Amino acid sequence: MDLNNKDTHAYALLHNAYVVNHIREFEEPLLRAGVPLMTQAAAAIAHVACGVLASRPENRPRNQRIVVLCGSGNNGGDGLYAGAILADKGFDVCAIAVGATLHDGGLAALLQAGGKLFHLCDFFDTPDSCDGSIEGHIVKSTPAEAVELVSRADVVLDAITGIGAQGPLRGVAKELVNAINHSEAWQSCTQSTDRAHMQCDCTESPRPSVIAVDAPSGIGVDDGSMPGDMLAADVTITFGALKPCLILPPACFSCGRIIVVDFDFPLHTASPVARAMDADIARKTIRLPQHTDSKYSRGVVGLITGSAQYPGAAVLSAEAAARSNVGMVRYLGPDRASNMVLAQLPEAVLSPGRVQSWIVGSGVPDTDDAYDTQREHIASLLKRYTDDAAGTDLHDVDTVEIGAAGNNDPERNDIPSSHHGSATDIPLCVDAGALSLLPQRVSGRVIITPHSGELSRLLKRYGETVTAQEINAEPYRWARRIQQFTGSTVLLKGACTIVVGPDTNGDIRTLTVDSATSWLATAGAGDVLAGVMGALLAQTEAMTDSNSSTPISTVDIAASAAFIHGNAARAAAGMRPWSLTEHIRRYDKNVNFQVTQPSTIGQPIVASELIGSLPQVVEALFSDSVS
Ligand SMILES: NC(=O)C1=CN([C@@H]2O[C@H](COP(=O)(O)OP(=O)(O)OC[C@H]3O[C@@H](n4cnc5c(N)ncnc54)[C@H](OP(=O)(O)O)[C@@H]3O)[C@@H](O)[C@H]2O)[C@@H](O)CC1
Ligand SMILES: [K+]
Incomplete structure (x- = not known):
């Protein structure tokens, strides 16, 4: 990476955070051109999930249960497609739907790969694409059962909301996230919010690792605020560019490590709302002594x-x-x-x-x-x-x-x-x-x-x-x-x-x-x-x-x-x-x-x-x- 050139794409990718409107402008021409961004996002999520599973403490011998928390938008779609890839690899994958609908293609892919769906909404609308062949793989569930599923998982993909989030989590999504945060698995883990201290100190019964898809659901994506319930992540995998919440406090303390998937967005065409400070900038403010110097x-x-x-x-x-x-x-x-x-x-x-x-x-x-x-x-x-x-x-x-x-x-x-x-x-x-x-x-x-x-x-x-x-x-x-x-x-x-x-x-x-x-x-x-x-x-x-x-x-x-x-x-x-x-x-x-x-x-x-x-x-x- 050329750290000396602030204009390089590689530099902007890791330092500059752009508001949702800019992200939408970046992605629009690619989507119009048929670039399969969701497929690319899902492949990256699945790969990161495998890596996280492999890095978990060895006292969890199976390390193979994955739960995807899904909203009804494209963020949920990312999670479902990633779940499908992981199910294909032989992991035990289930999705929990918090809304009345789900991304059709993503759900069909998950079910075809052998994954299961638990939905919490009384009026869940099963898509036509999910025919009788997957009967028994779509199950109405209660929040308590969902929390139990989550607690027994090794990795949780948080795909409830991404850049389409509006205000604090509400309805079933809020209820579920709140219940997870109050569950025994979460309460028994004391985790420092200091990123440098970030480690679960309960090795006997570690809670699942949480991977946030694009951004942790429930945070203010553009301003870094935390208006309500949210699930703190160990890793956030984000697409195309950093979002302000990933580097702005207080939300940034709940994002964990950040992995940015490069979609070749023309980052130089927009002004970032915030930039992450690094040693390269600090170095430029130090005047090294010279032989001609006086005090x-x-x-x-x-x-x-x-x-x-x-x-x-x-x-x-x-x-x-x-x-x-x-x-x-x-x-x-x-x-x-x-x-x-x-x-x-x-x-x-x-x-x-x-x-x-x-x-x-x-x-x-x-x-x-x-x-x-x-x-x-x-x-x-x-x-x-x-x-x-x-x-x-x-x-x-x-x-x-x-x-x-x-x-x-x-x-x-x-x-x-x-x-x-x-x-x-x-x-x-x-x-x-x-x-x-x-x-x-x-x-x-x-x-x-x-x-x-x-x-x-x-x-x-x-x-x-x-x-x-x-x-x-x-x-x-x-x-x-x-x-x-x-x-x-x-x-x-x-x-x-x-x-x-x-x-x-x-x-x-x-x-x-x-x-x-x-x-x-x-x-x-x-x-x-x-x-x-x-x-x-x-x-x-x-x-x-x-x-x-x-x-x-x-x-x-x-x-x-x-x-x-x-x-x-x-x-x-x-x-x-x-x-x-x-x-x-x-x-x-x-x-x-x-x-x-x-x-x-x-x-x-x-x-x-x-x-x-x-x-x-x-x-x-x-x-x-x-x-
Ligand atoms: N950028 C890119 O290049 C790419 C982006 N991609 C992905 O698309 C994502 C954006 O998708 P998106 O536009 O569909 O919005 P999204 O985040 O799913 O949220 C909408 C859903 O959330 C719900 N909802 C909203 N607020 C809520 C609340 N407070 N509490 C509860 N629910 C709430 C809302 O419900 P509704 O208001 O409709 O009832 C609706 O169902 C992006 O983050 C990334 O993951 C990738 O696929 C590929 C490349
Ligand atoms: K999310």
């Missing part, structure tokens, strides 16, 4: 972080920045925090001077209840980032009267001259307490890094009343909304982080970053992320100064910081680096279907441990071990 040319980060109340955030953000490949860190803050920074990082410079990026707000109180000098300084800096402040020289930060030290750094003029620019020239990241100081409207060069609670408060300022819980249920929707309100680049923190903002052409670009581990949900992790962000912003600025590369969008830089941060957490927790290609694969005959993962589950970490891992994560970006 200034490698990037200088300015931090207005920490406070008298939370001085630890100053240490974490400053050290994380210093360890993420920059020449210098300037820290500006109250005495207590400054002293702590200096004790931990004697290399830090505590005087004002020129910087190539600003990080503000980590560890700063978020209200003006008590007077705080940091808030005052940040407010004064942020004023220059409002639309009407364009043209202000931001390099003379000493005029902002930040910190106790007022001496000019004699070497400050070593910062490249291109940085005598306007207000939006120095990229800035607004974190934590500074979010409440954000001007109404800023440029895309301003990154905001809220978690859902902070985003809830921020949205209120723009007239939207939405709780953190509601944001967690639809993070993509709310990340886009705040991006539209503010104009900024938005990094919405979460187990899968979403980054939305303008690309270098001004078009909105969304990246999802899935490298984190749930061990990362710990105090101070956000301060470390802010430091990494500052370092990447400063060094990409330094790259632009030396004209050594094409411009990198702020979205990519923000996503890269989250990616590196996530992998640092994984390293600190003793886990392997996250790998996109391990998680999302193109279908071919040799694709690996392993459901359980031998990787360690990792161990608890504290935020300061991430910092020590940052240099090795940066180094690993340039080796082949991360992708």
Whole structure:
């Protein structure tokens, strides 16, 4: 795969997610030309099912019972044809119909191959094609019997709904999926939703492996929401292109490993709604040192972080920045925090001077209840980032009267001259307490890094009343909304982080970053992320100064910081680096279907441990071990 060319089909197939309307546009001419897409899809599903069966724990000696949950649309048709292929191979296959009808051809094929059908609907309409020869192979069943069948299966194909799903599962489909999730087989398996931990820890009585056909039924295909009951998958086999739900939270946590069947869709003709972040993008944000370098040319980060109340955030953000490949860190803050920074990082410079990026707000109180000098300084800096402040020289930060030290750094003029620019020239990241100081409207060069609670408060300022819980249920929707309100680049923190903002052409670009581990949900992790962000912003600025590369969008830089941060957490927790290609694969005959993962589950970490891992994560970006 040519990872250097973002336009290649192979790259788009594994990274770019397209909405249902685009998928329909892609498939339409192929179907019109008579390309047997359903047959191809079914063959791939059957092959994947065989692989999954072969990879299941050996304490299930038969490993041959397959249940297909079928809806009445083409998704059900895929499942039925796949069931027919598997029945032909000698597996014990039955389908469970949740609707009043089924795909005619698919059902006929299944029955002819020796499969059975159980239907749950009182008004099931047996197709004419199913004549008397298959009598006894179509059986009316109850939900309880269906759950029993499912529980005794080795593999379940979830073919209830695909891209034709409308809203949450309803009727019999909802009832069945709900009952399966509450069945003993499912309840006895505790499964982490962290993809890296994904393994069934009940080896004595493993539940069936679930293969979702195209997408797990019941999830919001276009927006990654989970509006109701759904069956979490171990593997999702998807057709033609990634769907947004496969990479957007929260749905992405219920999709398992993803296998994409290539139908040669002209992917380059449509804009993806979201893209999966990978090491290749992160690598481009690292400026390797050169023999002509000075500390200034490698990037200088300015931090207005920490406070008298939370001085630890100053240490974490400053050290994380210093360890993420920059020449210098300037820290500006109250005495207590400054002293702590200096004790931990004697290399830090505590005087004002020129910087190539600003990080503000980590560890700063978020209200003006008590007077705080940091808030005052940040407010004064942020004023220059409002639309009407364009043209202000931001390099003379000493005029902002930040910190106790007022001496000019004699070497400050070593910062490249291109940085005598306007207000939006120095990229800035607004974190934590500074979010409440954000001007109404800023440029895309301003990154905001809220978690859902902070985003809830921020949205209120723009007239939207939405709780953190509601944001967690639809993070993509709310990340886009705040991006539209503010104009900024938005990094919405979460187990899968979403980054939305303008690309270098001004078009909105969304990246999802899935490298984190749930061990990362710990105090101070956000301060470390802010430091990494500052370092990447400063060094990409330094790259632009030396004209050594094409411009990198702020979205990519923000996503890269989250990616590196996530992998640092994984390293600190003793886990392997996250790998996109391990998680999302193109279908071919040799694709690996392993459901359980031998990787360690990792161990608890504290935020300061991430910092020590940052240099090795940066180094690993340039080796082949991360992708
Ligand atoms: N893309 C490609 O190239 C290819 C696509 N292919 C496949 O076609 C699939 C799309 O098929 P599709 O258009 O027939 O829609 P599909 O997903 O079966 O859903 C419609 C059915 O679901 C039902 N239903 C809807 N919402 C529901 C709910 N909330 N709760 C319960 N039921 C609900 C709805 O019921 P109704 O509303 O009609 O009562 C109807 O019966 C696609 O995902 C892929 O698998 C492959 O064959 C080959 C190549
Ligand atoms: K499905």
